[in-house]
Amino acid sequence: xxERIGVYICxxxxxxxxxxxxxxxxxxFHAEDNVIISKxxxxxxxxxxxxxxxxxxxENHLDAIVVASCSxxxxxxxxxxxxxxxxxxxxxxxxxxxxEQCSWPHSDKPxxxxxxxxxxxxxxxxxxxxxxxxxxIEIQVKRAVLVVGAGVAGMKAAIDLARLGNEVYLVEKDYxxxxxxxxxxxxxxxxxxxxxxxxxxxxxLKSYKNITLFTGATVEKVSGSxxxxxxxxxxxxxxxxxxxxxxxxxxxxxxxxxxxxxxFSFALTKRKAIYKNYAEALPDVPVVDIExxxxxxxxxxxxxxxxxxxxxxxxxxxxxxxxLVTTGFxxxxxxxxxxxxxxxxxxxxxxxxxxxxxxxPEQLVYNNKAIKKIAFIYCxxxxxxKGENKYCSxxxxxxxxxxxxxxxxxxxxxxxxxxxxxxxxxxxxxILYEKSSxxxxxxxxxxxxxxxxxxxxxxxxxxxxxxxxxxxxELEVEADMVVLVTGMVxxxxxxQISEKFKIPIGNDKFFNEIHPxxxxxxxxxxxxxxxxxxxxxxxxxxxxxxxxSAAAKINALLKGGTVSLDPVVARxxxxxxxxxGKCAEVCEYTAIRSIASGDKQIAQVNEAICTGCGxxxxxCLVNAIEIAQYTDSEIESMIDGFMQKIEIRDKSSESEEVxxxxxxxxxxxxxLWKNILESIDKSKKSIPQLAEELATDKEIITYHLMTxxxxxxxxxxxxxxKEAYYYYKRKN
Amino acid sequence: MSNENFKPKILVFSxxxxxxxxxxxxxxxxxxxxxxxxxxxxxxxxxxxxxxxxRAFEKGFDGVFIAADGHECSYSPKCxxxxxxxxxxxxxxxxxxxxxxxxxxMAAICSVCAEPFSGHMDNFSRILFExxxxxxxxxxxxxxxxxxxxxxxx
Numbered sequence: 001x002x003e004r005i006g007v008y009i010c011x012x013x014x015x016x017x018x019x020x021x022x023x024x025x026x027x028x029f030h031a032e033d034n035v036i037i038s039k040x041x042x043x044x045x046x047x048x049x050x051x052x053x054x055x056x057x058x059e060n061h062l063d064a065i066v067v068a069s070c071s072x073x074x075x076x077x078x079x080x081x082x083x084x085x086x087x088x089x090x091x092x093x094x095x096x097x098x099x100e101q102c103s104w105p106h107s108d109k110p111x112x113x114x115x116x117x118x119x120x121x122x123x124x125x126x127x128x129x130x131x132x133x134x135x136x137i138e139i140q141v142k143r144a145v146l147v148v149g150a151g152v153a154g155m156k157a158a159i160d161l162a163r164l165g166n167e168v169y170l171v172e173k174d175y176x177x178x179x180x181x182x183x184x185x186x187x188x189x190x191x192x193x194x195x196x197x198x199x200x201x202x203x204x205l206k207s208y209k210n211i212t213l214f215t216g217a218t219v220e221k222v223s224g225s226x227x228x229x230x231x232x233x234x235x236x237x238x239x240x241x242x243x244x245x246x247x248x249x250x251x252x253x254x255x256x257x258x259x260x261x262x263x264f265s266f267a268l269t270k271r272k273a274i275y276k277n278y279a280e281a282l283p284d285v286p287v288v289d290i291e292x293x294x295x296x297x298x299x300x301x302x303x304x305x306x307x308x309x310x311x312x313x314x315x316x317x318x319x320x321x322x323x324l325v326t327t328g329f330x331x332x333x334x335x336x337x338x339x340x341x342x343x344x345x346x347x348x349x350x351x352x353x354x355x356x357x358x359x360x361p362e363q364l365v366y367n368n369k370a371i372k373k374i375a376f377i378y379c380x381x382x383x384x385x386k387g388e389n390k391y392c393s394x395x396x397x398x399x400x401x402x403x404x405x406x407x408x409x410x411x412x413x414x415x416x417x418x419x420x421x422x423x424x425x426x427x428x429x430x431i432l433y434e435k436s437s438x439x440x441x442x443x444x445x446x447x448x449x450x451x452x453x454x455x456x457x458x459x460x461x462x463x464x465x466x467x468x469x470x471x472x473x474e475l476e477v478e479a480d481m482v483v484l485v486t487g488m489v490x491x492x493x494x495x496q497i498s499e500k501f502k503i504p505i506g507n508d509k510f511f512n513e514i515h516p517x518x519x520x521x522x523x524x525x526x527x528x529x530x531x532x533x534x535x536x537x538x539x540x541x542x543x544x545x546x547x548x549s550a551a552a553k554i555n556a557l558l559k560g561g562t563v564s565l566d567p568v569v570a571r572x573x574x575x576x577x578x579x580x581g582k583c584a585e586v587c588e589y590t591a592i593r594s595i596a597s598g599d600k601q602i603a604q605v606n607e608a609i610c611t612g613c614g615x616x617x618x619x620c621l622v623n624a625i626e627i628a629q630y631t632d633s634e635i636e637s638m639i640d641g642f643m644q645k646i647e648i649r650d651k652s653s654e655s656e657e658v659x660x661x662x663x664x665x666x667x668x669x670x671x672l673w674k675n676i677l678e679s680i681d682k683s684k685k686s687i688p689q690l691a692e693e694l695a696t697d698k699e700i701i702t703y704h705l706m707t708x709x710x711x712x713x714x715x716x717x718x719x720x721x722k723e724a725y726y727y728y729k730r731k732n
Numbered sequence: 733m734s735n736e737n738f739k740p741k742i743l744v745f746s747x748x749x750x751x752x753x754x755x756x757x758x759x760x761x762x763x764x765x766x767x768x769x770x771x772x773x774x775x776x777x778x779x780x781x782x783x784x785x786x787r788a789f790e791k792g793f794d795g796v797f798i799a800a801d802g803h804e805c806s807y808s809p810k811c812x813x814x815x816x817x818x819x820x821x822x823x824x825x826x827x828x829x830x831x832x833x834x835x836x837x838m839a840a841i842c843s844v845c846a847e848p849f850s851g852h853m854d855n856f857s858r859i860l861f862e863x864x865x866x867x868x869x870x871x872x873x874x875x876x877x878x879x880x881x882x883x884x885x886x
Contacts, residue, residue: 072773100757106767109767116767504805504807512804518749618782643792643793
């Protein structure tokens with residue numbers, strides 16, 4: 001038990017002390033047995049007060065401190081650092097929130113706010129008196145990072161991590177790098193081609209000797225924890241002989257006559273059985289589609305020296321201090337019949353349409369039909385009130401509008417209809433919306449309850465839509481092609497990735513960060529970070545921002561060689577534990593295992609893996625497991641503290657000169673208030689008159705009069721002759 | 733029915749990363765709720781021990797409210813299920829101690845749920861006001877224990 005506690009109660013200017021009588025509380029806790037110092041301070045976080053606290057701790061040999069001020073989200077670390085500077089263990093510090101959870105929400109009831117604040121502070125004192133001096137958990141970390149996914153987010157992060165001196169293992173599932181942007185032609189807002197960006201990033205990747213790229217590789221098994229993750233990856237073979245002559249390989253590619261659907265171009269074209277995703281795809285080594293080619297024995301024997309059909313899957317073990325997951329997204333795949341997809345000819349998704357535009361540089365032709373009238377239908381597969389994907393992918397509006405602009409720049413006599421619910425071209429992207437409108441694109445707004453109906457009408461497509469911008473009038477749009485503006489969904493394999501790295505998944509099936517604003521790239525798994533669109537819909541710029549943010553976080557984590565972790569982890573009472581296994585059963589992170597201890601089995605917690613969530617504690621049948629800093633004695637003493645009887649001194653009985661109300665009892669009036677009241681009791685006065693009579697600055701008189709008015713001590717009583725100032729009198 | 737001066741005391745268990753910032757938001761926006769509401773913040777609502785809940789009732793709290801993360805919990809996708817189990821276990825203990833199971837409630841509170849939190853507090857206060865002071869409730873509940881049929885299932 002801590003017996004020399006320092007208590008600091010903050011006025012926060014007037015944010016707290018306008019409603020809570022902090023001076024009275026300061027005096028009240030001074031009388032406690034184990035409280036050596038109890039002070040009310042104007043700003044607890046001010047440098048001057050921090051220095052005073054350090055002196056207090058040293059001079060009075062305090063063994064714990066409590067600061068009652070704002071939310072711990074703001075200044076927990078400020079005061080932990082104060083404790084550290086004074087040689088006190090930071091775990092012997094408790095912050096009590098008497099602003100966001102007391103003075104502000106109860107500003108309408110100052111007296112009750114003071115009573116509540118007293119209970120909160122008492123609970124804080126009780127808690128800190130039970131606090132233990134805990135050391136942070138020190139972990140040795142390997143300065144190597146595994147980056148999963150070599151799309152734009154992963155490549156950029158890998159380059160930054162390597163530049164900062166980390167060993168980087170970049171693992172890509174596909175045989176070629178670039179991810180989704182390699183499939184794109186021109187990108188908004190810069191107009192750069194996706195494939196050019198990929199080539200530039202790849203050249204940069206290859207310039208770093210400390211980046212090792214694995215393509216055709218998947219994560220198979222993950223063990224270990226922060227500082228030393230052990231990851232097995234499986235690399236699929238390319239079936240190209242390691243000593244093959246590149247010229248002969250190219251000749252074989254040219255000669256190959258077996259064609260299959262090209263998934264890279266959304267099956268709009270065919271590709272050869274020896275292939276690259278596109279001519280400039282990187283790494284510049286083709287892949288043999290062994291399933292497609294296996295029966296062409298003549299061709300295989302002709303180029304036997306170039307192929308190695310004996311190649312097998314290879315499993316490699318990698319060791320990394322931290323992991324960055326940048327696995328990206330999938331595009332929503334409409335169901336058959338959804339807005340005529342697959343049931344009406346010439347209905348494509350936006351990615352398919354963009355690929356079609358890239359494949360048709362001169363004239364837009366599809367199914368042997370020249371395309372002149374195109375209707376874009378927005379929000380397909382997103383913002384579904386009744387469906388699974390309730391979120392907005394927000395980049396698809398701009399993407400569709402940019403495609404529409406490209407259409408008119410590339411082809412002649414094009415008419416574009418945009419059937420939208422809402423347009424979300426936020427930020428600079430609004431310029432594209434304006435450009436599209438000015439070029440004559442037609443925008444028709446529909447409501448989710450009455451979606452457009454897409455039907456075949458001879459050789460054309462007929463779309464019926466109720467236009468909410470013209471009194472819900474039903475319009476019929478004739479089009480040669482319908483483009484479904486599909487949003488982003490979580491990758492099909494996100495569940496497997498989640499299971500391997502234990503990354504929580506949200507309702508939307510994207511990976512969950514700890515907090516969208518405060519910890520946007522961190523996951524609850526120490527050392528595992530997320531970046532890019534695997535955590536939710538993002539455009540390229542936002543994806544890169546988040547992955548670079550994660551890279552910076554990882555570098556800061558690993559660069560020292562050791563990591564200091566908060567000691568808030570589960571711990572087991574070995575004497576009580578009888579290993580029933582329930583704690584291990586509920587632990588999402590496999591942080592608990594059974595070990596032998598004497599003649600019995602007990603639970604053991606891996607502190608590096610444990611997140612300190614506490615899920616294991618309530619399920620223990622014998623109460624043998626608890627979370628440090630959230631022990632029974634700490635929590636129960638807080639509950640006791642809230643309910644301890646509190647007596648707030650009634651100051652009304654001590655003052656004969658001031659008429660008091662219940663509110664006023666809480667405040668100890670400064671002498672100035674008494675002087676003001678004496679003066680206005682004689683006759684009503686204005687601010688300049690009071691300032692002159694009391695020889696006090698006008699601004700000070702104004703401040704105090706306003707406060708007195710707020711607390712119903714005084715009230716206005718007409719204006720002076722110039723109508724510049726109110727007169728004030730005492731409020732009865 | 734309680735006497736008019738009765739102000740139910742509520743203990744709220746919040747979570748550090750999601751619901752506690754939501755409760756802070758209520759303060760930040762000066763949204764008022766009962767000053768008899770006290771908050772203990774924990775990493776996750778799945779870590780609340782039933783004995784803490786029972787301690788609260790023992791010490792005179794009239795109700796316990798769990799401001800959970802629901803599906804937003806960053807620790808476990810099964811958080812709501814775990815928390816619900818804790819409530820069910822607590823209600824069993826409450827019944828054994830002549831405390832109405834209605835005195836415990838759970839709702840998902842997100843980091844910007846200022847108004848919903850205040851609304852829950854007002855609503856729960858009204859329910860607790862109807863139930864009356866915890867100490868008199870224990871006696872009343874003891875007498876009518878066998879008659880109560882509309883207990884929440886969790």
